[in-house]
Amino acid sequence: MNPIQEYFFRIDEPERSTLLFLRKKILESDTENITETLSFGLPFFKFKKKMLCYLYYSKKHQKHYISFYHGDRLDYPELLSEGRKKFKILLINENEDLPVEFILNLINQVKRLIK
Template sequence: MNPIQEYFYKICEPERSILLFLRKKILESDMENITETLSFGVPFFKYKKKMLCYFYFSKKHKQYYISFYHGDRLNHPLLISEGRKKFKILLIDADSDLPIKSILNILNDVKMYIK
């Protein structure tokens, strides 16, 4: 098992399935330019080798989230900054439907800021 697979294997259901689904959608959204690495012990997605987003767990909210680079430049109602300088996060609620269209739109918005 590679380190990225190990990361997901350690997560309990239903969060594991949700994050794996999001992972698949993110990678499929631009298969030529989006790559995945393990940085700082978490799955990190890069667009043309530049930071795009990553998954992490919020101890404060007790939920996983997607953190978007250049989030500080985005004005989206689902994103919260909580004092972060360059990133904004989108909390993943395991009990609600995923806002997949919004997530993909946010990814596209972030890609516009990556040179």
Template sequence: MNPLEDYYFRINEPERSALLFLRQKIIASDTENITETLSFGLPFFKFKKKMLCYFYFSKKHRQHYISFYHGDRLDHPLLLSEGRKKFKILLIDMEEDLPLELILELIDEVKRFVR
């Protein structure tokens, strides 16, 4: 098992399936330019080899989240900065439907800042 697979394998269901679904949708949104790497022990998604977003777990909120690079330029009421300078996070509530459309829109917005 490679380190990326190991990261997801250590997460319990149903969170694992939700994150794997998001992973697949993020990569499929731009298969030519979005890649996934393991950085700092976390799955990072990169756009043209530059940071885009990553998954992590918030101990404070007890939820997984997706963190967006250039978050300081993103303006959405569901995004939290919590003192971060360049990133904002979107908490993923496993009890609710995944906000897939919103996530993909935010990724597209971040991609415009990377270019």
């Protein structure tokens, strides 16, 4: 198992399945330009080798989240900055439907900001 797979398999269900599904959707959204790396022990997604987003766990909220680079330029009430300068987070509730279209829309907006 590679380190990225190990990261996900340390997470309990149902969170693991939710994050693996989200990971798959992000990677499939742009197979030529989005890559996955492990940075700081976290799965990072990069667009043309530049930061795009990453997955992590919030101890404060007791939930996993996806954090978007250039989040400071995204204006959505669902996104929390919580003192971050360049990133905003979207909390993931594994007991609700995952807002896949919204997440992919945010990723596309960040991709445009990177170019």
